[in-house]
Amino acid sequence: PHVAVITNITPNHLDRHPSMADYVRAKSHIVAFQSPDDWAVLNLDNAYTPELAARTPARVLHFSLEQPVKRGAFLRGEELVLRLDDAERVLCPLSAIKLRGIHNVANILAAACAAWAGGVSLEAMRMVASTFAGVAHRLEEVRRWRGILFVNDSIATSPERAIAAVRAYREPLVLLAGGRDKHLSWEQWADVVLSRVRVVVAFGEAVPIIERALRERRAQQGSGANTLLYTVDSLEQAVAKAAQVARPGEVVLLSPGGTSFDAFEDFEARGARFRELVAAL
Incomplete structure (x- = not known):
């Protein structure tokens, strides 16, 4: 070019x-x-x-x-x-x-x-x-519901992209993480999450990888004990759990760190489904 x-x-x-x-x-x-x-x-x-x-x-x-x-x-x-x-x-x-x-x-x-x-x-x-205020599926603000901001960052199909999303917020976070792993390291992701995220809701095929990364990094660091972890099977369940545990003033951030291919055609389909679920709250 x-x-x-x-x-x-x-x-x-x-x-x-x-x-x-x-x-x-x-x-x-x-x-x-x-x-x-x-x-x-x-x-x-x-x-x-x-x-x-x-x-x-x-x-x-x-x-x-x-x-x-x-x-x-x-x-x-x-x-x-x-x-x-x-x-x-x-x-x-x-x-x-x-x-x-x-x-x-x-x-x-x-x-x-x-x-x-x-x-x-x-x-x-x-x-x-x-x-310029951005495009769909990239830190896209979907809805403010009961004082909670829901953000669609479905484009984040690697741990590093999810790290960038987490670092973009100063507000307390409820992070929706999961999907399908791409054979990448989750160690740095776990370090950032344990220092900046209040609640992780893990979903999809990557649940065991996320659980292990958080457990191992927490043990090695001796910190991050205040970060809560919930595990569910699907994005639908993840949004429902996030709506249940999030507090006014917090951000529910869909920034999965994995691909969508365990449940969706692509990241856009996953982001569109997230929008639908949030709209239905």
């Missing part, structure tokens, strides 16, 4: 790829066959970026949450900054972004690089960065 974006590479889809190296190689194909007139937008904070940059003949733009970039976009204090054509411009203040989560700040930085490479004006980029 003329403009290719790789937002991040972390362990994922290892139920389909024989190894992490094979997964990285598959991801790199999007930039490997570009021309010198094309653009590759890469995450400077990701460990695989030097390898990707070396594989592409395209011009490279970097984005970063952690450090200034020579050419691209980065977060500096409370501002999103573009450094392009030997000039710096402020895209927008951090406070202007409507999307939750630091991962979405990174997404905006990446999108700004891609937009610039495609000839979009700074004014248009600023307008979108400060007004």
